[in-house]
Amino acid sequence: QVQFVESGGGKVQPGGSLRLSCTASGSMFSMRNLGWYRQAAGQSRRELVAEITRGGNPNYADSVKGRFTISRDNAKKTVYLQMNALLPEDTAVYYCNTVPSIYTWGQGTQVTVSS
16 A cells, blocks of 8 residues: 655745655555645645656646746655745645555645745
C-alpha cells in the first residue's frame, strides 16, 4: 500500500513563499507521474495544479504557471512544490498523489495566504 505524507504548509502573507514536500512509501515512486493537488474550503473536488512526469518534465495549471515549481527526488521518494508570489486564492489544503490519482490520499498540508 502506498502512503503519502505532505508537509511544509503554513500561513504567509500575499507575495510570500512556501516549499511543500511529499514523501511516499512503496516502490512505485520513480515509475509514476506525480502531482500536487489542492482543495479549497467548500470545494468538493481537488484541483491538479502541478504535475511532473517520471522523466522530470513539469506541467502547470494556468493559475500557478510562473509562480510554482514542481520537482522530484526519486532516491528520496519525495516530490516538492516551491510556491512563490502566493495569492489569497492559493489558500487550500495541498495534497500529492500520482497522476491520475490512484492511491489513497494523505492528510494534506494547509496553506493559508492572508494579510
